[in-house]
Amino acid sequence: MAYAIEYIVQTLKAARQNKGLSQRALSKLAGVPQSHISKIENGAVDLRLSSLVEIARVLDLEVILVPRKSVPAVQSIVRSSRPAERMAVAQSVVTELKRLQQSLVIAMHKHSEIKEIAQLQRQVRELQRFNIALPELDTVRDANRTVQAFKDSTKGLAEIRKTLSELQNLRNAIVHTLPAVETVTSAYTLDEGDHG
């Protein structure tokens, strides 16, 4: 799935969550089956424009075609229109990161010989310096679950390594995204991400 489509899908999902709607609630509002909402959010269907417009509408969003060169400016406006939402989300993420850090402290007491856990600690400390958005919340929650469920086994360690990798990807994605508004090498430059 091309980046542009993933962005749209993730924006819809984030908007739904930000409004505190379940898929079933959105289903009723938009007149789309819940199963279809699930597929849409998971990129399992290539939805029609009419469906997109209707779902966006009930989420107080509108589909706009923007000249590529204006995308950074537009995204800046879009972002600045969500201060209250962003604060609430940021707080959730901050809380979740703290929980993850605490889980890691406990895990370090039990398994100080596992270097990946120390690495995870460093990673989390670095992530705490960023302003993380909602799509990343799931990643952090998953990480917390993994650390809390960790057992000193081959499978457990594989999960830890996977989590470490995911958090590194998250960090890299954030670093890559941060200058988005200021430069023309934006993450939203489709020349990079959409080769056909």
Next chain:
Amino acid sequence: MAYAIEYIVQTLKAARQNKGLSQRALSKLAGVPQSHISKIENGAVDLRLSSLVEIARVLDLEVILVPRKSVPAVQSIVRSSRPAERMAVAQSVVTELKRLQQSLVIAMHKHSEIKEIAQLQRQVRELQRFNIALPELDTVRDANRTVQAFKDSTKGLAEIRKTLSELQNLRNAIVHTLPAVETVTSAYTLDEGDHG
């Protein structure tokens, strides 16, 4: 077809025309059959998101989901990003309006007893005061054809009356559109236009 979809479709068409592309040329660029482009532009199909994104991409556009309250600001940016295109289009329209005015002068010499032609002259003078965009160019061209083809007959007069009506609608649409960016009763407020 809901207003939101029509806006998107018309934006695609305008972008194609602004780039001087035929449907066949766009077809090759986007990998979509020309027949399908025609249907899309005429609202005969409800295209899939992937198709929309691909066609928009080759037209240097990007699909963005904008919070409804930010739409006026975003549209302002979108419009301000097209100075060169708008000048070119405006010039075409200005030229066409001049032609129409000249056609009307000639028609007045021949048919000064027909009040509709005088009305058309007034209407065209009023339209010349506005900054008219591309979608309206066709209307003006049609008007010019009608006036040039005018014959002093019942059928000819009916065509003139129709043209007068169309230009009045055009004028009204423009007047209705002008304050779009400044007020919340924007033409893009879906609460008004999309009842389901």
Next chain:
DNA sequence: TTAGATGATATATAAATACACATCATCTAT
């Protein structure tokens, strides 16, 4: 006049969406 371009329309077909409905796995609250 002919040739070519343009956009609209038609036919046939494969693939996919949208929809209704059901069910499952998981989580949370009581």
Next chain:
DNA sequence: ATAGATGATGTGTATTTATATATCATCTAA
């Protein structure tokens, strides 16, 4: 433990898109 909520997944079906291809009507240039 049970009930309810949530999101994911599956089945069956009607409808539509997307595609390939062709053709038509109209316009324009030579």
